Amino acid sequence: MEPLVTRLRNREWRLTAQRRVIAETLAGEHVHLTADEVYERSRAVLPEVSRATVYNTLNELVGMGELLEMTHTDGRKRYDPNVEERHHHLVCVSCGRMLDVRADDPRLPEDQHHGFELLAVEVTFRARCPECVPAASTS
Amino acid sequence: MEPLVTRLRNREWRLTAQRRVIAETLAGEHVHLTADEVYERSRAVLPEVSRATVYNTLNELVGMGELLEMTHTDGRKRYDPNVEERHHHLVCVSCGRMLDVRADDPRLPEDQHHGFELLAVEVTFRARCPECVPAASTS
DNA sequence: CTCCACGCTTGGAATTGTTCTAAGTTCGTT
């Protein structure tokens, strides 16, 4: 599918230099950066980008549905540009590395709905990544 | 199953007045309080409890496996004393109300493991609760 | 029983992630 920047060009949304740099930072697969990582990487390309603009832009993109926001167990939010393909996440409990994975959605039995109107399902597989498995067994 | 406080008595862990009050605050089903809510409720019972002790105790209980920690989309962590029964969560996207629900765990296909060693699965059903459905349709 | 050491608790300061604000800049329109 088209990268984020391309999708943004086709919207009535002012694509300024700052916004373009921020969007380009978020290109690719298995990208799950924190706001601060986006800020640092954007600044490496365009030094005068401000933190406020990064936060503003990220929040707008989430609102526009061009970015998914999620919260890791540590306090900060992460942003995932992969919004077209339904997917879940595989997260390493020790280093935090995160990958997009495809798996069937679990179904909520009718007697468990409690009158709620279902909208979406989020699945996170907690695991230990190949680099962290050896470290864990020696400790 | 036994309530949290009972389980704690059977451990080598000093059950002080503060810790007991905090643990009692977290009794029951469908309890998913934030640290601050725990603090306020504990203080209503034992006014000289400090915020630091609440945070310390919650973190210790999480480390001991007697409490589950999770992060809502808003920044703060919530604590769930229901650790014995495997369950998932049903969350209202507009008011944040959260219930424990039973549903089958999704399976991650072998070709999606990426060499990771699976430890756990977390599922969150996002939905609108009965009180919030009417409000959403009129807006 | 008394005393001591260690673990627990405290209030406040520090840290971290995020949002707000007021002022300055840029862009598209005319």
Place this chain on the structure above:
DNA sequence: AACGAACTTAGAACAATTCCAAGCGTGGAG
């Protein structure tokens, strides 16, 4: 070229959480 709207900025403000140094309390050694 001039204007207004939208965007950006630095820094202040805010909220959740952790850190810290000092005080307290309790259980075990004597």
